[in-house]
Amino acid sequence: MADDSKPVYLRLREIISASILDGAFRDGDMLPSVRAFAAQQGANPLTVAKAYQSFQDDGLVTVKRGVGMFVADGATRRLRAMEKAHFLENVWPPVAAQMQRIGVSLSDLSNMQDA
Amino acid sequence: MADDSKPVYLRLREIISASILDGAFRDGDMLPSVRAFAAQQGANPLTVAKAYQSFQDDGLVTVKRGVGMFVADGATRRLRAMEKAHFLENVWPPVAAQMQRIGVSLSDLSNMQDA
């Protein structure tokens, strides 16, 4: 996440995912066109298309060929559930293990957020 | 961490790092030889060497050419400090951001650990 060392198309995917979850794009909204988003992000249109591809594979966006790509109905909710499951199964366990090794507790982190 | 999608040499580095932090190797101990560790992990000796390289770049292991590699003095403490700083600066912020997006709180995670 926000890791510049990762492939561009994955970074783009995360940008879009975060935008949907944050409410910048809601169900039914049209996403930026492949060419427009590519220009905005300084990337290649094909790379953007590859990022969009993963979303339509999951049925999170519907494609109206010749018109644009739209956030599917219920996609926000489903995306949040998918990301949540992925987080709890694949992200959190190793993070928790690392925290134990380096001596960081959950209460340390909650105190951080207060600051 | 424990992510099979990451490069082998980084996975090896994490195995070694965890071993040191967990006390399997203490300051002054000799690490497994490049060839031995490679055979044990089913990796290429050069790949192991690349993992070890990152440790000597940080001064955490001292190299006695022709003899072996040894955990440097105070390396355990320094490694823990380095990993802790890296975690707080680079790992935790995006994780916290993602948690907020998907609706997972710290208390949810602490309840998980109880189970």
Next chain:
DNA sequence: CCGGCTGTATTATGTCACTGAAGCAGTCAT
């Protein structure tokens, strides 16, 4: 219809990280 927008497919090219194989070089016990 037509021009301009949309996404998609094809092909080619360049770059770079990762991995691997073989051999060189230093240390030490014998």
Next chain:
DNA sequence: ATGACTGCTTCAGTGACATAATACAGCCGG
């Protein structure tokens, strides 16, 4: 000196990733 261990250097192969130019296919407002 020899042999067995150590780490290290050099060369090469593979595949993923990103970019590019070009062309095609569907939609829509004029």
